[in-house]
Amino acid sequence: MTDTLPPPVLVTxxxxxxxxxxxxxxxxxxxxxxLPMSRAELLQAVHGRTAxxxxxxxxxxxxxxxxxGPGLRIVANHAVGTHNVDLAACAVRGVAVSNTPGVLTAxxxxxxxxLLLAATRRLGEGERLLRSGQPWAWAPTFMLxxxxxxxxxxxxxxxxxxxxxxxxxxxxxxxxxxxxxSRLPAAEEGTAHWLPLDELLVRSQVLVVTxxxxxxTRHLIDADRLAQLPPGAVxxxxxxxxxxxxxxxxxLDSGHLFAAAVDNFEHEPAVPAALLxxxxxxxxxxLGSSTVxxxxxxxxxxxxxxxxxxxxxxxxxxx
Numbered sequence: 001m002t003d004t005l006p007p008p009v010l011v012t013x014x015x016x017x018x019x020x021x022x023x024x025x026x027x028x029x030x031x032x033x034x035l036p037m038s039r040a041e042l043l044q045a046v047h048g049r050t051a052x053x054x055x056x057x058x059x060x061x062x063x064x065x066x067x068x069g070p071g072l073r074i075v076a077n078h079a080v081g082t083h084n085v086d087l088a089a090c091a092v093r094g095v096a097v098s099n100t101p102g103v104l105t106a107x108x109x110x111x112x113x114x115l116l117l118a119a120t121r122r123l124g125e126g127e128r129l130l131r132s133g134q135p136w137a138w139a140p141t142f143m144l145x146x147x148x149x150x151x152x153x154x155x156x157x158x159x160x161x162x163x164x165x166x167x168x169x170x171x172x173x174x175x176x177x178x179x180x181x182s183r184l185p186a187a188e189e190g191t192a193h194w195l196p197l198d199e200l201l202v203r204s205q206v207l208v209v210t211x212x213x214x215x216x217t218r219h220l221i222d223a224d225r226l227a228q229l230p231p232g233a234v235x236x237x238x239x240x241x242x243x244x245x246x247x248x249x250x251x252l253d254s255g256h257l258f259a260a261a262v263d264n265f266e267h268e269p270a271v272p273a274a275l276l277x278x279x280x281x282x283x284x285x286x287l288g289s290s291t292v293x294x295x296x297x298x299x300x301x302x303x304x305x306x307x308x309x310x311x312x313x314x315x316x317x318x319x
Contacts, residue, residue: 261283
């Protein structure tokens with residue numbers, strides 16, 4: 001008896017409303033949950049698929065590709081990053097890989113500014129105080145924060161998101177410096193100027209980290225580099241793993257940093273207890289791209305890539 005082939009398209013997680021409608025002409029199997037499949041469930045589910053729409057929790061490696069079989073043609077990653085995908089293994093097997101660049105830039109830059117404002121104005125502390133029911137009263141010295149206007153902003157990683165963060169700084173009259181592996185063309189640089197990393201850190205009263213995670217950037221901002229920041233500086237981390245979380249907690253504990261904010265974590269969903277214990281740490285559960293419009297755009301772009309490959313073409317945003 002011949003096994004019945006599964007639907008050609010597997011979607012490994014529930015997506016934003018309306019995203020999957022354009023896949024209706026194709027048979028789709030959806031893991032209709034906000035939680036990822038276990039590894040065993042994923043390896044079983046990918047068998048015989050032509051296309052898989054993955055998220056960052058789905059590890060795509062040789063084991064995954066072997067489980068899928070020779071019919072797999074595309075892995076459409078619902079993310080800008082691809083650190084969950086073994087690109088070399090996919091290339092060897094002729095499996096296309098796509099991501100979702102560009103469409104989450106504005107939302108992530110907005111979130112960086114939301115975290116920065118919350119950290120400098122102590123909004124998390126203030127809300128916790130009110131919700132605790134403790135007595136309080138306004139006073140000239142009550143919960144003093146930092147003012148951003150005119151403050152030196154340093155950006156580590158001047159890609160699309162870093163540039164969007166820099167553009168928003170003009171409304172606060174903040175001079176902007178940045179560090180990238182290479183300097184941007186003048187047309188992309190705007191009013192920001194490039195600095196070597198060590199010099200950037202020494203000058204930055206506010207440091208926003210948006211560079212991609214890789215083996216080269218893991219814990220790039222460690223205890224020694226945090227110590228280079230001016231006393232009373234603020235750090236906003238938008239990329240998991242680039243800032244050493246233990247070192248960040250220690251820098252807060254010592255008082256060297258005024259505050260910090262983190263949007264996603266190296267070992268999600270786990271959050272280090274040392275950070276949870278810091279009143280001056282604003283912690284968000286990976287909300288950078290979490291708007292209806294952006295998640296619909298990300299899902300839509302992943303679907304575009306699948307449809308292009310199923311039609312015999314190349315992915316729209318191939319990695």
